[in-house]
Amino acid sequence: MNNDSWHYDTATDFGLSFLDRLRRCPREPDPFVYAARTVSAIAIRAAMRIYNRFEIVGRDNLPGDRSFVMVSNHASHMDTVALLAALRLRCVHSAYPLAARDYFDANRLRLALTAIIANVMLFDRDASGRQGLNHCKELLEKPGNVLIVFPEGTRTLDGQVGMFRRGIGLLVAGTSYPVVPCYLKGTFHALPKKSLIPRPSRVGLVIGKPRSFEQIEQSDSGAVQISNELHDAVLALSSETRRQTSRSLSKEAYQ
Amino acid sequence: MLQPVIHSEAAMSPSAALQSEIFRIFAFLTTGLLIVGGGVIALIRFGFAKNVSHAWDSYRGWLVMVPIISVSLFAGRETAICFFTLISVAAFIEYSRATGLHRDLTMTSAGLVGVIGIAVAAIVRDPQTGAPGVYGLFMAAPVFVSVMLVLISVLRNRPDGQLKVVALSLFGFVYIGWMFGHVVFLANARNAYGYLLYLLFAVELNDIAAYTCGKLFGRRPLCTNVSPWKTREGAIGAVVISALFPLAVRFALPEFSAIECVIVGLIVGVGGHLGDLAISVIKRDVGVKDMGTLIPGHGGVLDRIDSLLYTAPLFFHFTRYAHGL
Numbered sequence: 001m002n003n004d005s006w007h008y009d010t011a012t013d014f015g016l017s018f019l020d021r022l023r024r025c026p027r028e029p030d031p032f033v034y035a036a037r038t039v040s041a042i043a044i045r046a047a048m049r050i051y052n053r054f055e056i057v058g059r060d061n062l063p064g065d066r067s068f069v070m071v072s073n074h075a076s077h078m079d080t081v082a083l084l085a086a087l088r089l090r091c092v093h094s095a096y097p098l099a100a101r102d103y104f105d106a107n108r109l110r111l112a113l114t115a116i117i118a119n120v121m122l123f124d125r126d127a128s129g130r131q132g133l134n135h136c137k138e139l140l141e142k143p144g145n146v147l148i149v150f151p152e153g154t155r156t157l158d159g160q161v162g163m164f165r166r167g168i169g170l171l172v173a174g175t176s177y178p179v180v181p182c183y184l185k186g187t188f189h190a191l192p193k194k195s196l197i198p199r200p201s202r203v204g205l206v207i208g209k210p211r212s213f214e215q216i217e218q219s220d221s222g223a224v225q226i227s228n229e230l231h232d233a234v235l236a237l238s239s240e241t242r243r244q245t246s247r248s249l250s251k252e253a254y255q
Numbered sequence: 256m257l258q259p260v261i262h263s264e265a266a267m268s269p270s271a272a273l274q275s276e277i278f279r280i281f282a283f284l285t286t287g288l289l290i291v292g293g294g295v296i297a298l299i300r301f302g303f304a305k306n307v308s309h310a311w312d313s314y315r316g317w318l319v320m321v322p323i324i325s326v327s328l329f330a331g332r333e334t335a336i337c338f339f340t341l342i343s344v345a346a347f348i349e350y351s352r353a354t355g356l357h358r359d360l361t362m363t364s365a366g367l368v369g370v371i372g373i374a375v376a377a378i379v380r381d382p383q384t385g386a387p388g389v390y391g392l393f394m395a396a397p398v399f400v401s402v403m404l405v406l407i408s409v410l411r412n413r414p415d416g417q418l419k420v421v422a423l424s425l426f427g428f429v430y431i432g433w434m435f436g437h438v439v440f441l442a443n444a445r446n447a448y449g450y451l452l453y454l455l456f457a458v459e460l461n462d463i464a465a466y467t468c469g470k471l472f473g474r475r476p477l478c479t480n481v482s483p484w485k486t487r488e489g490a491i492g493a494v495v496i497s498a499l500f501p502l503a504v505r506f507a508l509p510e511f512s513a514i515e516c517v518i519v520g521l522i523v524g525v526g527g528h529l530g531d532l533a534i535s536v537i538k539r540d541v542g543v544k545d546m547g548t549l550i551p552g553h554g555g556v557l558d559r560i561d562s563l564l565y566t567a568p569l570f571f572h573f574t575r576y577a578h579g580l
Contacts, residue, residue, distance in 0.1 A: 006419070008541045009355030017548050029357055030348070031364050 019108055022115035023122060025096060026139065033116055034093055040117045041092045045085045048078075051200050052190055056086050058207035061180060067145040068178040068210060071168060071230050073161045073238075074150035075188035078198065080118050082184055082205055083148050096121040096139060097148035098132075125153060133171050140177050151227060159188040161238070164231040169213075169223025178210035181230055183237035206237045266447040267332040277507050278329070281452040285321055292317075312552030320550065320559075328451060332387065332442050333378060335451070339439040340374035345556040346431045349547040353538070356423040361407055366424040369400035370432035377439045388443035390580075393436065400428050431557070434564045437571040444580045449507040454570055456504075457520070458562045461497045461527040468492030482535040490528050497524030510578045522569045530565025534558070 011028045013021045021027060048054035062068070070083055080097045087095055099120035105111050114120045121139075123132045139145045149171075151164035172179050186203040211233070216222040272278045296314055300307045327338035347370055351357040356366075376393040380386065404424055408417040441450050469489025477485040500523075501508060501516035508516060534557060538546065547555020574580065 006540075008353070009358060010541055010543060011352040011355070011357060014352055014543060015545065015548060028352065029360050031357075031360060031367060032348075034360060 019111065022111060023105065025121040025135070026094075026145075027115070027119070029093075036116050037092055037119065038089065041084065041089060044081045044117075048082065048085060048203065051198065052078075052186070052203040054082065054085065054203045054205070056205045056207065059086055061207045061209050062086065063178045063180070063210055066143055066178070067140045067147075068180055069140070069147045069149055069168070069172060070180050070182055071149050071151055071164075071234065072182040072184055073156070073234055074152045074154065075156045075159065075184065076191040076193070077155075078187045078191045078203065079150065079155075079184050080120075080148065082187060082203060083182060084118060086182075086205060086207060087146060091144070091146060093119060094144050095119060095146040095148060098123040098136070098150070100125045100154075121147075130170075133167065136171055137175075140175075151230065155193045156188065157193060159192075161231070161235060164227040164234075166220065166223035166227045168230060169226035170218070170220075172213050173216050173222045173226055174214060174218045176212050176214050178212050179230065180210045181208040181233035181237060182206065183208070183234050183240075185238065206240060208233055208237050266445050267328070267335060267442060269329060269331060272329045272448065275448050277446075277448045277452060280506065281448075281456060282325065285325070285456070289317065289321060309552075314552070316550050316552035324455065328448070332447070335442040335447075336374055336377050336439050339435070339442070340371065342556055342560060343370050343373070343432055343435045343439070345549060346435065346546075346560060347427055349549075349555045349557045350427045350431055350537075351423075353541050353543050353546055354423050354427075356420060356427065359420045359424075362404065362420045362424040365403050365407055366400070366428045366432065368403070369396060369428040370436075372396060372399070373432055373436035373439060377436070377443060386443070388440055390440075393440055396433055396436070397425075397429050401425055430564060434568050435560060437567040438563060441567070441571060441580075444574075446507075446509070449509070450570075450574060453501070453504060453507040454523070454563070454567065457497060457500055457523045458527050458566055460500060461493050461523055462531070462562060464496040465489045465493035465528065468496075478532055481532050481539060485528075485532075493528070494521065494524035497521070497527065515577055519570060519573065522573060523566050526566035526569050527562035530562040533565060534561035 013024055013028050016024075021030075027033070045054075070086075072079060072083055080099075083097070084092055084095055097118050097120050099114060099118075099122055101122040101124050103110075104114050104120060105122055121132075121136075136147055140147060149168050151168040152162045153165050153167075154162075156162055168179075183206045184203070185206070186201055189199065190201045190203050191198040213222075213226050216226055292314060296307050296310050299305050300311075324338070327334050344367060347366055348357070348363075351363045351366070357363050373393060373396055376389045376396065378387075379389060381389050381391075404421045408414075408421055411417070438451070438454070441447060441454070444450050465485070466489065468491075469484070469486045472488040472492065473486030475487045476483065477487050477490050498517050498520035501511070501520045502513065505511070505516060508519065511519065534546070538544070545554030546557035549556050550559055553559050571580075
């Protein structure tokens with residue numbers, strides 16, 4: 001027996017300051033950050049359920065056993081926490097919402113809050129974003145990770161679902177990662193861009209069937225095709241909710 | 256057998272601090288040393304035009320640390336206990352990140368529960384005697400933490416790699432949480448200000464004396480494979496200074512005879528060096544240079560309290576044996 005060597009896995013971010021550690025992704029586990037994230041996740045879930053009458057439809061569509069990508073329309077900061085609320089509580093530490101580096105790393109408080117609460121992965125919106133895509137692929141290759149992507153690239157200003165950029169297509173083209181289209185309803189009204197205090201209006205999340213894009217080749221045209229397909233899938237979920245809501249409303253109105 | 260001493264009043268409080276000769280003298284002494292130290296650095300920098308960036312970084316760290324420590328000691332027993340526990344927690348986290356224990360969140364958290372358990376044992380009153388701090392629970396803490404850690408492994412029903420994480424967590428708890436816990440528990444002593452201020456001051460003086468003596472006379476290395484820059488001359492000089500220091504501050508240790516003062520000084524002088532080298536061994540084995548970045552100019556919390564870890568329990572038990580706490 002050789003007692004001279006015992007392998008220590010020193011933290012890969014050892015020697016960095018707390019904020020620099022938060023900038024990295026994936027982050028090394030930290031009992032206090034995990035505790036804060038779990039507590040805030042519970043608080044946010046409870047608050048949204050009471051304050052926004054938050055409801056999730058189609059949670060069974062989430063693949064349970066492997067890494068996947070959640071794709072959704074983007075209208076509000078509430079979107080991220082709403083999507084996270086669809087996951088199991090212990091999964092929030094391995095769910096990575098992609099966040100624009102230029103916006104979320106603009107000041108320390110914003111970075112610390114979003115990294116601790118939402119576990120965001122900072123992502124360059126400009127050309128160097130392609131490196132970030134490789135990083136995302138590495139994450140998806142490990143089991144149990146969830147990537148949350150808003151392919152519009154920014155929050156909508158008019159409430160309409162904008163064009164999906166092709167980055168999401170480049171990420172999943174030719175791979176077997178399941179992509180789950182999601183539609184968030186009411187977050188635009190509850191917490192639009194440039195507003196700070198959420199309104200107590202109804203918020204809902206519809207989770208669609210997962211799909212994968214193994215057959216589509218990794219090219220720009222393939223990426224555009226995937227983005228358009230996902231855009232249509234998300235929009236299709238939106239009409240689904242409208243029908244459901246109107247039916248239940250009309251029942252109430254006429255009974 | 257030692258009779259427990261019943262305390263009617265806590266020895267530490269803002270009003271007690273203001274009335275305490277010991278607290279006032281140490282406050283003046285520290286402030287004076289900081290001013291003199293700043294003056295010396297400025298003189299070397301501007302008078303002799305030498306590079307003092309390293310000393311200046313270290314000095315700036317002290318400028319932040321000294322007020323925080325003073326305020327927490329001044330505010331009373333509970334704040335002192337909480338403050339020292341925070342240091343303990345930060346040091347344990349640094350240790351767990353260095354050794355890779357942090358990847359096992361449950362074991363890390365269990366170690367932290369032990370560290371906080373020490374604080375609880377120090378802060379509550381003994382149900383039998385009414386004295387602040389439950390000494391028996393404090394001394395038995397490693398038993399309970401061992402039980403807890405092994406129980407976690409059993410409940411996991413998974414043998415792979417468990418001895419490693421249990422061993423890392425238990426050593427971290429005993430060496431950092433429990434041994435530094437002796438500083439925490441000193442806040443319950445009758446002469447809390449005297450013991451705590453003497454210990455903190457003497458340990459830091461020992462470090463500074465070793466550094467200065469090593470710079471001035473250092474020739475032969477002390478322990479090259481562990482800490483290449485320490486010299487025998489520095490160590491001997493520091494032990495001599497530390498052994499004599501309690502005689503200079505006898506007002507802080509009023510019950511101590513001259514011989515006991517020298518023994519306490521030797522504990523600090525020798526123990527301080529051994530503690531420093533012990534943490535160096537861990538750092539070398541793991542392969543890191545500093546344990547963290549929390550204190551600018553000093554590295555991590557564990558780099559700062561390494562000498563205290565070794566010294567505090569020896570000082571604590573010698574004092575308790577000789578005079579009761």
